[in-house]
Structure formats: C-alpha cells, structure tokens
Amino acid sequence: MDSIAIVFTASLLAAGIYWFVCMLGAAEQKGKRAVDLSGGSIHREQVQENYNQYWSFFRRPKEIETADKVPAFVDTFYNLVTDIYEWGWGQSFHFSPSIPGKSNLESTKIHEQMAVDLIGVKPGQRILDAGCGVGGPMRAIAAHSGCNVVGITINEYQVSRAKAHNKKAGLEHQCDVVCGNFLEMPFEDESFDGAYSIEATCHAPKLEDVYREIFRVLKPGSLYVSYEWVTTELYRGEDPEHVEIIQGIERGDALPGLRNYSDIAAAAKEVGFEVVKEKDLAKPPAKPWWSRLKMGRLAYWRNHIVVMVLETLGVAPKGTVDVHEMLFKTADYLTKGGETGIFTPMHMILCRKPEKKPL
Ligand SMILES: C=C(CC[C@@H](C)[C@H]1CC[C@H]2C3=CC[C@H]4[C@H](C)[C@@H](O)CC[C@]4(C)[C@H]3CC[C@]12C)C(C)C
Numbered sequence: 227m228d229s230i231a232i233v234f235t236a237s238l239l240a241a242g243i244y245w246f247v248c249m250l251g252a253a254e255q256k257g258k259r260a261v262d263l264s265g266g267s268i269h270r271e272q273v274q275e276n277y278n279q280y281w282s283f284f285r286r287p288k289e290i291e292t293a294d295k296v297p298a299f300v301d302t303f304y305n306l307v308t309d310i311y312e313w314g315w316g317q318s319f320h321f322s323p324s325i326p327g328k329s330n331l332e333s334t335k336i337h338e339q340m341a342v343d344l345i346g347v348k349p350g351q352r353i354l355d356a357g358c359g360v361g362g363p364m365r366a367i368a369a370h371s372g373c374n375v376v377g378i379t380i381n382e383y384q385v386s387r388a389k390a391h392n393k394k395a396g397l398e399h400q401c402d403v404v405c406g407n408f409l410e411m412p413f414e415d416e417s418f419d420g421a422y423s424i425e426a427t428c429h430a431p432k433l434e435d436v437y438r439e440i441f442r443v444l445k446p447g448s449l450y451v452s453y454e455w456v457t458t459e460l461y462r463g464e465d466p467e468h469v470e471i472i473q474g475i476e477r478g479d480a481l482p483g484l485r486n487y488s489d490i491a492a493a494a495k496e497v498g499f500e501v502v503k504e505k506d507l508a509k510p511p512a513k514p515w516w517s518r519l520k521m522g523r524l525a526y527w528r529n530h531i532v533v534m535v536l537e538t539l540g541v542a543p544k545g546t547v548d549v550h551e552m553l554f555k556t557a558d559y560l561t562k563g564g565e566t567g568i569f570t571p572m573h574m575i576l577c578r579k580p581e582k583k584p585l
C-alpha cells in the first residue's frame with residue numbers, strides 16, 4: 227500500500243469512529259455526548275470503587291432498610307448513572323405511555339404536563355418538584371403553566387446539570403434547584419402552592435416519611451400528585467419469576483424495596499392527606515411505556531461498544547462499562563415487569579392537604 231492509500235484509509239477510519247461515537251452516540255436532546263461521560267461528582271479514579279460499593283449495599287440488605295444509609299446509596303447511584311441517562315434517554319428521567327404519532331420527547335412532555343394540570347397550577351405560584359433529577363419535567367412544567375418551580379435532589383451533580391439546562395432554556399428565573407434530602411427538606415412549613423414528584427419517591431425507604439415532609443411544606447387546601455413505582459395486583463410473591471424481575475428492577479434502580487400499589491393511598495392518608503384520585507396510568511387504553519425501552523435494544527449494543535472503546539482509551543472513567551452493563555440488564559427487567567403487568571412506574575396518586583378547620 228502506498229502512503230496515499232494508508233493516509234486515506236486512516237482518515238476514513240477516524241471519520242467512521244468519530245461518527246459512531248459522537249454523532250450516533252449523541253443524546254436524544256443533545257445534552258451529553260459519549261465522550262463527556264463522567265462519574266458525576268465522583269472523581270474519575272473512584273468510579274469503579276463506587277460502583278463496587280453500590281453493589282455491596284445489596285449484599286447487606288439490612289443496611290438498605292436503615293433509612294439513614296439510603297440517601298447516600300441513592301446519591302452514589304445517581305453519580306454513576308446521570309450522564310449515561312442524559313446521553314441515552316434525555317433530560318427527563320422517567321417513563322411515559324407511548325402515544326401513536328408522537329415522538330418520545332412529545333409523549334414525555336404530555337406525561338409531565340398532565341401532572342401539573344392535575345394539581346391545577348396557576349401562573350406565578352410556587353410549586354415543589356420532589357426528586358427533580360436534571361430538571362426535564364421542571365422546565366416543561368414551568369413553560370407550560372407559568373409557575374415557579376423549586377426542585378430538590380439528593381445529588382449535587384444533578385443540581386449543577388439542572389441549573390445549566392435551566393439557564394440554557396432561559397428558564398432560570400422560573401426554575402430553582404437545591405441539593406437536599408426530601409426526607410428533611412430545607413423549606414418552611416406551608417410555603418408551596420402545590421407539589422409533584424415523578425418516579426422519585428420510590429427511593430424513600432418509608433413512603434410516609436417523604437409524604438409527611440411534602441404535607442408539611444404545602445399550604446392548606448393545596449394539591450400534591452405523585453407517579454409511583456409499584457408492583458401491581460398481578461404480582462405474586464410466591465412466583466420465583468416475579469421475584470427475580472422485581473429484584474432485578476430494585477438492584478438496577480437503587481430502590482430500597484418496591485411497594486405494592488395498595489400501600490400508596492394508605493401512606494398518604496396516614497400523614498393527613500385526603501386522597502382525591504388514584505389510577506395506574508399504564509393501564510389500557512394507554513400504550514406500553516416499555517416499548518421505548520424495547521425498541522432501544524440495538525442502540526444499547528452500539529452504546530456498549532462505544533463505552534468499551536472509550537473506557538479502553540481512558541476517555542471514560544474505569545467502571546463506566548460495568549455501570550452501563552448494569553443498566554443494560556435493568557432495561558430487560560423493566561421490560562419484563564411491563565410485559566407481565568406485575569410492575570408499573572406510573573401509579574398516579576392525587577392528594578389534597580385539608581383546609582384548616584376554623585377554631
Ligand atoms: C425512575 C428511574 C429511572 C427510569 C429510567 C429513566 C431509567 C431506567 C433504566 C434506564 C436505562 C436503561 C438502559 C440504558 C442503556 C443501556 C444505555 O445505553 C442508555 C441509557 C439507558 C436507556 C437508561 C436510560 C434511563 C433508564 C430508562 C429509577 C432510577 C427510579
């Protein structure tokens with residue numbers, strides 16, 4: 227081969243690799259590129275160790291049940307997965323029913339706007355987002371309703387990502403984000419006109435604890451809506467296949483233990499809420515929420531190759547391949563949970579904090 231042919235072949239190969247990694251591997255919403263994958267707030271040298279530590283929680287299930295250890299375990303999880311989520315899913319870290327003729331992004335927005343429509347938000351009101359991620363829902367909700375949203379997340383890295391996205395979207399005056407634990411929120415009593423949480427309270431070891439905090443910060447008469455991850459009426463604890471699916475979901479999603487749908491209203495009532503409505507939004511005529519996960523399978527293989535190449539080259543931190551593999555397996559468990567009907571990520575509960583009784 228003469229030198230021209232070598233240079234030509236090498237350039238073609240380099241262009242191909244660039245296209246595979248940077249173009250094909252780009253996030254749905256251009257938030258993150260594969261070459262930017264990091265371990266969140268964890269130093270790149272410590273990603274592998276933190277991943278091992280994350281797994282060790284599941285070897286000592288008693289510790290996950292100890293409420294005070296859970297926020298740190300959830301924080302580690304989100305340091306490990308936030309960039310991969312943004313890269314491969316977008317800025318909203320939740321599911322939504324697929325809607326024929328609508329893109330994933332549109333279906334996601336519709337699901338988010340439904341939450342705020344349910345709590346009847348008015349422009350200028352102060353609304354709480356309990357477990358806000360990098361703020362995909364917050365921005366959609368603020369833009370849709372004209373309200374001011376304050377989000378809380380346990381993960382410092384997500385705060386910085388959410389703030390950067392808010393600024394880029396020109397919504398930083400309507401959207402604020404604080405780092406904190408939703409089990410002990412740094413907010414005054416009765417300081418919010420409404421609240422929502424989207425696929426976030428499932429991380430609380432005791433649902434009553436997070437509901438009680440949300441109840442405390444809401445003004446009397448205001449509404450709270452939550453999309454809960456739960457097992458359904460079809461789940462059978464004595465069926466080993468059901469147990470395997472649910473444990474797979476818990477391990478790959480930092481959950482201290484999935485609750486049954488029948489526990490949700492009881493928790494809300496226990497802390498003083500009136501339950502206005504409860505509905506599994508995944509039930510027909512809604513189209514499967516897991517079809518997006520299933521359709522993405524080919525892309526996950528491609529992503530896995532990209533992550534392996536980047537980790538070998540030292541671009542992605544050591545441990546990224548393990549984290550990606552964990553998510554890959556989780557996608558399968560979630561799909562099985564949806565297909566068997568034993569699990570839903572969108573059991574909706576709408577609650578009201580009662581008005582104060584006149585003395
Ligand atoms: C509410 C939670 C998160 C829900 C979802 C946003 C995430 C659950 C599983 C995640 C993913 C699985 C497979 C990944 C894939 C292998 C990778 O290449 C690209 C990202 C994934 C698609 C990733 C994206 C986010 C999820 C769908 C929980 C944590 C309570």
Ligand SMILES: C[S@@+](CC[C@H](N)C(=O)[O-])C[C@H]1O[C@@H](n2cnc3c(N)ncnc32)[C@H](O)[C@@H]1O
Nearest residue numbers: 318319320357358359379380407408424426429
């Ligand atoms: C799956 S993400 C959903 C994020 C967001 N609601 C969305 O739909 O994009 C769950 C969120 O809950 C947050 N979270 C979990 N446990 C928390 C806790 N104890 N305190 C505050 N936030 C918490 C996580 O940090 C993360 O932001």
